Every structure is written in C-alpha cells, then in structure tokens.
Amino acid sequence: MxxxxxxxxxxxxxxxxxxxxxxxxxxxxxxxxxxxxxxxxxxxxxxxxxxxxxxxxxxxxxxxxxxxxxxxxxxxxxxxxxxxxxxxxxxxxxxxxxxxxxxxxxxxxxxxxxxxxxxxxxxxxxxxxxxxxxxxxxxxxxxxxxxxxxxxxxxxxxxxxxxxxxxxxxxxxxxxxxxxxxxxxxxxxxxxxxxxxxxxxxxxxxxxxxxxxxxxxxxxxxxxxxxxxxxxxxxxxxxxxxxxxxFLPRLAAWTERRCDIAARYLSNWPSAAVRPIAANQPTSGEWRPCWHLFPTRVSHEKKPLLITHLRRQGIQPAEHYPCLIPDQTAMSGISYACFGPLKQAKRLAAEELSLPIHPYLSDGDTDAVLRAIADFSA
Ligand SMILES: Cc1ncc(COP(=O)(O)O)c(C=O)c1O
CATH class of the missing domain: 3.40.640.10 (Type I PLP-dependent aspartate aminotransferase-like (Major domain))
Incomplete structure (x- = not known):
C-alpha cells in the first residue's frame, strides 16, 4: 500500500x-x-x-x-x-x-x-x-x-x-x-x-x-x-x-488555507494534459471561490489512468460528478425536462477529476500532488 x-x-x-x-x-x-x-x-x-x-x-x-x-x-x-x-x-x-x-x-x-x-x-x-x-x-x-x-x-x-x-x-x-x-x-x-x-x-x-x-x-x-x-x-x-x-470559529482560517492551496496549485501547475477547471478565471479580487473542491479536467480516455497513477502515490482524487442527474437510474419514471443536449455538462461529467484541497493539507502534501501531476504528463 x-x-x-x-x-x-x-x-x-x-x-x-x-x-x-x-x-x-x-x-x-x-x-x-x-x-x-x-x-x-x-x-x-x-x-x-x-x-x-x-x-x-x-x-x-x-x-x-x-x-x-x-x-x-x-x-x-x-x-x-x-x-x-x-x-x-x-x-x-x-x-x-x-x-x-x-x-x-x-x-x-x-x-x-x-x-x-x-x-x-x-x-x-x-x-x-x-x-x-x-x-x-x-x-x-x-x-x-x-x-x-x-x-x-x-x-x-x-x-x-x-x-x-x-x-x-x-x-x-x-x-x-x-x-x-x-x-x-x-x-x-x-x-x-x-x-x-x-x-x-x-x-x-x-x-x-x-x-x-x-x-x-x-x-x-x-x-x-x-x-x-x-x-x-x-x-x-x-x-x-x-x-x-x-467549527464556525475556524471557518475563516480554513477558507484562507483552501485559497492558499488553490493559489499554490494554480501558480505551479505543471501539466497541459490535466488542467484546473478554473485556470482562466481571476483568482482574487472580484471572484473569490471558497475552494470547496479543486476540480480539474483530463480527457475521458486518460481519466482512469490518472486516477490509478494518483492512487499509487497515496493521493486520493474524487469525481464531481461522473453521471449527470437526468441520466441517473432513479430519474426513470420521474417527470423532468432537459433544455437542449446539455453538451458542456456531459463533457464535464466525463472529464472532471478533483484533487485534495482540505485545510489540513501541508505545503509538502500539496507539492506531492503537483509532482504526481507533473509525472503523469511526462
Ligand atoms: C451541491 C449540494 N447540494 C446539496 C447537498 C446535500 O447536502 P446533504 O448531504 O447535507 O443532504 C450537497 C451535499 O452533498 C451538495 O454538495
């Protein structure tokens, strides 16, 4: 292990x-x-x-x-x-x-x-x-x-x-x-x-x-x-x-730590094959995410390989969300409607993979994640 x-x-x-x-x-x-x-x-x-x-x-x-x-x-x-x-x-x-x-x-x-x-x-x-x-x-x-x-x-x-x-x-x-x-x-x-x-x-x-x-x-x-x-x-x-x-008294510091980790990821991003979803968004000033997740996208074909590669190095990724809600089995027999073919959402469901960003991640852990991403594209 x-x-x-x-x-x-x-x-x-x-x-x-x-x-x-x-x-x-x-x-x-x-x-x-x-x-x-x-x-x-x-x-x-x-x-x-x-x-x-x-x-x-x-x-x-x-x-x-x-x-x-x-x-x-x-x-x-x-x-x-x-x-x-x-x-x-x-x-x-x-x-x-x-x-x-x-x-x-x-x-x-x-x-x-x-x-x-x-x-x-x-x-x-x-x-x-x-x-x-x-x-x-x-x-x-x-x-x-x-x-x-x-x-x-x-x-x-x-x-x-x-x-x-x-x-x-x-x-x-x-x-x-x-x-x-x-x-x-x-x-x-x-x-x-x-x-x-x-x-x-x-x-x-x-x-x-x-x-x-x-x-x-x-x-x-x-x-x-x-x-x-x-x-x-x-x-x-x-x-x-x-x-x-x-928990509430710690929330501001936890959020700040999540933002620091996101900034560290974004400014040292080592790969073109895996891309942070928010790579082209401004990360400060007007648009301030609380970085609940750090979602990236990778081609549908490479995603399972990336998951295995990260797990081998003790890094736990997660998918958010691999199946669109209207495509869930539970929706059969339920009244709903889709407006258009939902193209972007479908692509994201196929390509999204989130990396760890919880506030107890150390700088060393974050660097290990970045190294693993760099190795994947090498
Ligand atoms: C976007 C979103 N909406 C709703 C919920 C439901 O929250 P809960 O799990 O507390 O019912 C969650 C949590 O899983 C969520 O991520």
Missing amino acids: PPNTAPFNDFARQWEDVRADALRVVDEVGRSGWYILGDRVRRFEQALASYWGFSEAVGVASGLDAIEIALRAAGLRPGEKVLTTPLSAFASTLAIIRAGGIPVFCDTTEIGLIDLNEARAALRAMPEIRFLLPVHLYGFPLDSESLRALIGEFRLVCVEDCAQSIGATENGRPTGTVGIAAATSFYPTKNLGTMGDGGAVLTSDPVLAARARCLRDYGQTEKYRHTEIGCNSRLDELHAALLRDV
Whole structure:
C-alpha cells in the first residue's frame, strides 16, 4: 500500500486540532439536559446568519432538507417546474422532486455552473417556469449581477444551493444573497461541516424563515398546533453547539488555507494534459471561490489512468460528478425536462477529476500532488 500522502479529506488531523474544544462542548450539552431546538440551536442560527450576511438562519437536519424546505417555504407547489443544473450532487434535484416540483435541466458553462444564457433561453421557451435553483458548484460563485438580472427579467423565485459555497464571494457579495433564500449543508466534508448531518436555510425574509421553522418541526407554529404538513428536520443542540463553538470559529482560517492551496496549485501547475477547471478565471479580487473542491479536467480516455497513477502515490482524487442527474437510474419514471443536449455538462461529467484541497493539507502534501501531476504528463 502507498503511504496516505494526500487523502481527499483528513478527519484524523482535524480531530487532533478540534478535540479539546469538541469534548468540552459535548460535556456542556450533556450537562444541560436539553437536546433538541433549544438555546444552542438559536445561538448558532444567529451566529451563522450574521457570519453570512442574512438576518435569519433556520437549522435543519441536512442540506437536502434545507433545499426542500426553502423551496416549499418560498411557495413551490406540486407540479411546478424548477429550472436547475444537471451537474450537481443528486440532492439538489432530489429536493425539488421531494417538494413536488418538476426539474428542468439546462446546460452549464465550462466551469460547471448553470449557464445563465442557456437559462434565459429555457425561460423564454417555457414561460411557465417560476422557480430557479442554481448551485454554486465546487465553491465557485455564480455571477451575481447576471443572476439578479435573470431573476428580475422573469420574476423568478430563486433558492440558491450553497452547500459547497459558504465563504465564496463575487464582487464582495456572498453567494446565496441574490435569491430569496440560500440552503447549505453541514455534512462533514463541507467547508463548514459537523460530526454528522445538518443543514440550514438562510434568508432575510422573515415570513419565509417563519415558514421554514414551521415546516422543519411537523408543520407546527406552536406546540400541538399544526398549520402545514411539515416534517421532522431539526438540527440538534449537540451539532449546533459544535458548529457554533468549534467549527464556525475556524471557518475563516480554513477558507484562507483552501485559497492558499488553490493559489499554490494554480501558480505551479505543471501539466497541459490535466488542467484546473478554473485556470482562466481571476483568482482574487472580484471572484473569490471558497475552494470547496479543486476540480480539474483530463480527457475521458486518460481519466482512469490518472486516477490509478494518483492512487499509487497515496493521493486520493474524487469525481464531481461522473453521471449527470437526468441520466441517473432513479430519474426513470420521474417527470423532468432537459433544455437542449446539455453538451458542456456531459463533457464535464466525463472529464472532471478533483484533487485534495482540505485545510489540513501541508505545503509538502500539496507539492506531492503537483509532482504526481507533473509525472503523469511526462
Ligand atoms: C451541491 C449540494 N447540494 C446539496 C447537498 C446535500 O447536502 P446533504 O448531504 O447535507 O443532504 C450537497 C451535499 O452533498 C451538495 O454538495
């Protein structure tokens, strides 16, 4: 077995770093004797909302639930179409389906984000579409002015999938703040992950926030008064306390470290056969990804060879995402539509390969990744 030079995530090193703080938090929550929807959830919601620039955050059980609840709270009714991207975690579309919506997929740009020009064409062709679910994939922010213009032109209700984009900004604007609400995930591998599942709806619309709070808790507005058919999707006190006291205080430094690693990769890139997906984007100033992932592209034929080559050297790559959502078996029998042949998204699905970029990667690990990429092209 090769040494584990660069795992895709490194929870062993993370635990060494957070252990003392995490154990203290577990002890505090245990002693409090209050485990569901208490002060710790409220305090984390406030901290997260102010970190991100919203007036409200609603903690829920996962990123998937956050999207579904945000769509429902924003007024999505069963049978309504939602324009979205075919290249994302399956959860983005699953949330639309669970909310009763009909996903409509349009193509992406070369860097994997929903193509807003294609979206405009799709909206012209299907004027009945009222909802938009863009995804700031890989931690790459979408162009906020173009997104705002599209929302205004077609009077869209937009929920932004920010599961991968906490900390990313564009023109100084955090992702998620153009639409009516954002949804995020605290899955452990996310930039702000916890030690289990969790998610949040973020919004500055108090009516939407109140509805999301009601939906996450059986649709009740007060104890035993149910006004909606809700679900059980409550963030628990333990994860809220871990997030507020252990992980959120480290997020800015973690994001900075991800940005340093991306800059190190990009400025020393040694290969023409493997290319960073964001190679031609400005990496500072107006466009500031939070580098949830470091996606590259390599020809479809060479990808399996590159995966084997990297693994042999203890470097763990990952694919995001090798199969487009409309091509998943689970979509057979589901109502959906594709606008056009989704050419760019298909190419990306075939060619994308992500390299490790977690904040516990040392400069030495990063250099080992670059050496392995250089050897591959040699
Ligand atoms: C873009 C995107 N949307 C939604 C989700 C769903 O989040 P969760 O795994 O917390 O349900 C994820 C995470 O896998 C994601 O990457």
